[in-house]
Amino acid sequence: xxxxxxxxxxxxxxxxxxxxxxxxxxxxxxxxxxxxxxxxxxxxxxxxxxxxxxxxxxxxxxxxxxxxxxxxxxxxxxxxxxxxxxxxxxxxxxxxxxxxxxxxxxxxxxxxxxxxxxxxxxxxxxxxxxxxxxxxxxxxxxxxxxxxxxxxxxxxxxxxxxxxxxxxxxxxxxxxxxxxxxxxxxxxxxxxxxxxxxxxxxxxxxxxxxxxxxxxxxxxxxxxxxxxxxxxxxxxxxxxxxxxxxxxxxxxxxxxxxxxxxxxxxxxxxxxxxxxxxxxxxxxxxxxxxxxxxxxxxxxxxxxxxxxxxxxxxxxxxxxxxxxxxxxxxxxxxxx
Amino acid sequence: xxxxxxxxxxxxxxxxxxxxxxxxxxxxxxxxxxxxxxxxxxxxxxxxxxxxxxxxxxxxxxxxxxxxxxxxxxxxxxxxxxxxxxxxxxxxxxxxxxxxxxxxxxxxxxxxxxxxxxxxxxxxxxxxxxxxxxxxxxxxxxxxxxxxxxxxxxxxxxxxxxxxxxxxxxxxxxxxxxxxxxxxxxxxxxxxxxxxxxxxxxxxxxxxxxxxxxxxxxxxxxxxxxxxxxxxxxxxxxxxxxxxxxxxxxxxxxxxxxxxxxxxxxxxxxxxxxxxxxxxxxxxxxxxxxxxxxxxxxxxxxxxxxxxxxxxxxxxxxxxxxxxxxxxxxxxxxxxxxxxxxxxxxxxxxxxxxxxxxxxxxxxxxxxxxxxxxxxxxxxxxxxxxxxxxxxxxxxxxxxxxxxxxxxxxxxxxxxxxxxxxxxxxxxxxxxxxxxxxxxxxxxxxxxxxxxxxxxxxxxxxxxxxxxxxxxxxxxxxxxxx
Numbered sequence: 001x002x003x004x005x006x007x008x009x010x011x012x013x014x015x016x017x018x019x020x021x022x023x024x025x026x027x028x029x030x031x032x033x034x035x036x037x038x039x040x041x042x043x044x045x046x047x048x049x050x051x052x053x054x055x056x057x058x059x060x061x062x063x064x065x066x067x068x069x070x071x072x073x074x075x076x077x078x079x080x081x082x083x084x085x086x087x088x089x090x091x092x093x094x095x096x097x098x099x100x101x102x103x104x105x106x107x108x109x110x111x112x113x114x115x116x117x118x119x120x121x122x123x124x125x126x127x128x129x130x131x132x133x134x135x136x137x138x139x140x141x142x143x144x145x146x147x148x149x150x151x152x153x154x155x156x157x158x159x160x161x162x163x164x165x166x167x168x169x170x171x172x173x174x175x176x177x178x179x180x181x182x183x184x185x186x187x188x189x190x191x192x193x194x195x196x197x198x199x200x201x202x203x204x205x206x207x208x209x210x211x212x213x214x215x216x217x218x219x220x221x222x223x224x225x226x227x228x229x230x231x232x233x234x235x236x237x238x239x240x241x242x243x244x245x246x247x248x249x250x251x252x253x254x255x256x257x258x259x260x261x262x263x264x265x266x267x268x269x270x271x272x273x274x275x276x277x278x279x280x281x282x283x284x285x286x287x288x289x290x291x292x293x294x295x296x297x298x299x300x301x302x303x304x305x306x307x308x309x310x311x312x313x314x315x316x317x318x319x320x321x322x323x324x325x326x327x328x329x330x331x332x333x334x335x336x
Numbered sequence: 337x338x339x340x341x342x343x344x345x346x347x348x349x350x351x352x353x354x355x356x357x358x359x360x361x362x363x364x365x366x367x368x369x370x371x372x373x374x375x376x377x378x379x380x381x382x383x384x385x386x387x388x389x390x391x392x393x394x395x396x397x398x399x400x401x402x403x404x405x406x407x408x409x410x411x412x413x414x415x416x417x418x419x420x421x422x423x424x425x426x427x428x429x430x431x432x433x434x435x436x437x438x439x440x441x442x443x444x445x446x447x448x449x450x451x452x453x454x455x456x457x458x459x460x461x462x463x464x465x466x467x468x469x470x471x472x473x474x475x476x477x478x479x480x481x482x483x484x485x486x487x488x489x490x491x492x493x494x495x496x497x498x499x500x501x502x503x504x505x506x507x508x509x510x511x512x513x514x515x516x517x518x519x520x521x522x523x524x525x526x527x528x529x530x531x532x533x534x535x536x537x538x539x540x541x542x543x544x545x546x547x548x549x550x551x552x553x554x555x556x557x558x559x560x561x562x563x564x565x566x567x568x569x570x571x572x573x574x575x576x577x578x579x580x581x582x583x584x585x586x587x588x589x590x591x592x593x594x595x596x597x598x599x600x601x602x603x604x605x606x607x608x609x610x611x612x613x614x615x616x617x618x619x620x621x622x623x624x625x626x627x628x629x630x631x632x633x634x635x636x637x638x639x640x641x642x643x644x645x646x647x648x649x650x651x652x653x654x655x656x657x658x659x660x661x662x663x664x665x666x667x668x669x670x671x672x673x674x675x676x677x678x679x680x681x682x683x684x685x686x687x688x689x690x691x692x693x694x695x696x697x698x699x700x701x702x703x704x705x706x707x708x709x710x711x712x713x714x715x716x717x718x719x720x721x722x723x724x725x726x727x728x729x730x731x732x733x734x735x736x737x738x739x740x741x742x743x744x745x746x747x748x749x750x751x752x753x754x755x756x757x758x759x760x761x762x763x764x765x766x767x768x769x770x771x772x773x774x775x776x777x778x779x780x781x782x783x784x785x786x787x788x789x790x791x792x793x794x795x796x797x798x799x800x801x802x803x804x805x806x807x808x809x810x811x812x813x814x815x816x817x818x
Contacts, residue, residue, distance in 0.1 A: 061670070068571045077597050078571035081702065082662070088670045095674060097667035101659055106709060108655060113663035122660055132483055132656055148674040160679045185682055187689040200685050203588065211676040213588045214688040228692045231588035232673070246669070247574055247589035248695060261459035261528060264559045264604055271600060277562035285605040292453030292604040294561070295717050296460055310695065311572050311591060
């Protein structure tokens with residue numbers, strides 16, 4: 001994943017945040033004057049509140065996430081499907097993640113999900129009422145270091161991956177290291193989606209020293225093939241790559257073809273080629289005869305393939321500003 | 337509610353004698369077609385033209401064949417007011433078109449009088465139903481995966497809603513939700529699966545392009561698709577990368593600047609704005625529309641209540657599961673990065689895989705939730721919606737039946753007193769207390785009487801005691817019944 005420096009201003013605008021642009025101008029990790037950072041943050045809403053640590057490592061991360069989704073066959077186009085606050089922190093060798101969802105228009109109250117790898121708790125943010133508590137059947141046993149983001153040691157990575165028998169190659173540009181996992185490390189199947197086989201590859205950005213993405217090739221029991229390419233987007237803040245977004249492209253290749261019968265709708269549905277009518281035209285048509293609202297898949301309607309693109313955009317990013325108490329509440333049987 | 341209430345209040349205070357039951361013996365009642373609407377015993381085994389002919393034979397030419405002949409022979413040769421509900425309304429229009437000399441007026445109740453748009457695109461309808469079933473099923477399955485079966489009882493839905501064929505799916509779903517198929521969805525799906533089938537001719541003829549509609553009701557034979565702008569959305573432009581082995585410049589995806597994209601609704605409309613009128617101008621028409629802007633009101637009250645309860649449970653569970661799976665996806669994404677930092681690649685791979693699965697599950701849950709939460713729109717796209725005059729009529733009051741011919745009579749329609757499609761057959765506010773399609777009676781305290789009172793005396797003055805109804809023949813076993 002590469003976000004060229006010259007794109008930074010446009011990207012900052014695109015992300016609706018000046019967090020990173022401002023950060024690059026002097027606000028940063030370790031060695032930065034914290035008072036200066038906080039003053040800048042207060043002066044300009046959206047600028048990250050960056051709290052120093054002695055090491056300068058990123059041990060916690062929080063951001064406002066906005067999620068968009070598009071199905072390339074759906075006439076509805078790109079739609080915003082979610083907005084919430086995400087917090088993550090490494091505490092005592094374990095990753096704690098917290099999502100705070102706002103109240104929904106349908107009356108659903110504010111909700112919070114907390115997970116620590118062993119338990120996941122969903123509760124009403126205001127009342128603290130626990131709605132669901134799930135204990136992982138196979139809790140993560142691994143102890144994590146304090147860092148949850150940072151520059152990778154690419155040399156060490158290559159050595160490690162070779163030892164694990166990953167198939168390693170550079171892409172055509174020479175920028176990305178494509179590391180295909182050996183069969184022994186494939187995820188277990190079948191899973192809840194009905195996978196019969198899965199192959200994963202990790203992609204490392206040699207220019208930014210980051211884990212830039214993942215390709216998940218999955219065959220389902222009904223013959224469908226799903227390839228998910230996840231791109232993690234970073235921006236450098238004082239030499240440290242900070243997560244600013246993610247694009248997940250899920251391509252579904254479905255066997256067979258859809259029948260069309262004698263439908264009035266044409267085989268190839270091309271919205272751009274359709275005549276534009278006014279609401280008054282439709283009202284008049286309603287009065288004069290049958291009018292049927294339709295939403296057929298775009299393109300060749302016999303083709304069942306589709307691609308779903310999910311974009312997660314992080315704004316208002318703060319580093320090292322997550323409190324332990326906010327992350328541990330409600331876990332391990334405690335009350336929120 | 338104001339108009340019928342006002343009408344009833346007026347009767348109570350000013351016209352108490354009018355509450356006495358007075359029937360009309362020159363009405364013919366044409367039931368709809370469905371589980372609880374047997375279309376005069378014909379069910380859907382013959383086409384509408386044949387159904388109309390059979391009605392004509394019953395009421396005008398072969399009274400001796402019916403043991404109930406003595407009930408109505410006095411008015412036998414006079415033109416009748418045909419009251420048709422649902423598919424019966426279309427049959428009534430066909431009757432007026434085919435036998436105008438025996439028809440004084442037609443009152444249609446919740447009828448797809450211009451043809452059912454759902455039948456214009458059978459395969460699209462079938463695909464939409466399949467997609468809806470899959471969406472609901474996936475949402476239930478992912479919810480069970482996320483929260484466990486203890487959190488809600490969706491197990492039976494997840495296990496049963498998808499059968500070996502789509503028709504089975506619908507049958508199963510209807511069984512689970514205790515739904516009577518009075519919109520004939522099963523018939524429509526069967527026709528879509530096999531367009532050359534000769535089954536369900538009484539439903540097939542409801543298509544605006546059917547020979548029956550072309551010949552007797554609405555001659556629009558060709559249709560076109562138009563789009564209407566409905567606003568715009570703003571979202572990030574995505575520069576989609578290519579997977580491994582792709583071009584050097586775009587190995588992975590990037591987010592571009594935000595862009596505004598116009599949004600459209602798409603409509604199938606008649607290709608020609610003008611059409612020849614098929615109903616003679618001297619026949620009076622009135623239409624009492626149902627309130628099926630909400631498709632669940634097509635169900636009877638108990639089914640509607642059960643479905644609404646199931647939907648509430650489903651929405652709550654899928655919403656919770658979507659939140660949990662979203663959190664799990666984020667947790668695994670960050671854990672993946674942290675694992676790579678510490679060179680723990682088996683963990684990074686496991687987290688990447690888990691994150692993808694959780695993201696997919698979150699989407700399944702969210703899609704299921706959104707589909708059910710927005711069921712009026714989503715079912716409307718399948719069954720017809722506010723833009724058409726199908727079983728779910730439009731919300732405006734601007735129907736113009738005169739494009740079919742005939743002339744409007746009676747008060748402007750008032751439709752907010754109807755509860756659901758089935759109740760249209762016996763709603764006391766339409767037929768009066770104890771009146772209804774099945775009882776074959778309309779009383780002066782019902783809206784129908786108000787409508788009929790507007791008929792010119794020279795055309796018809798309803799008198800007498802007993803109305804005709806096609807259900808006479810069912811109860812007497814003449815047609816064998818459905």
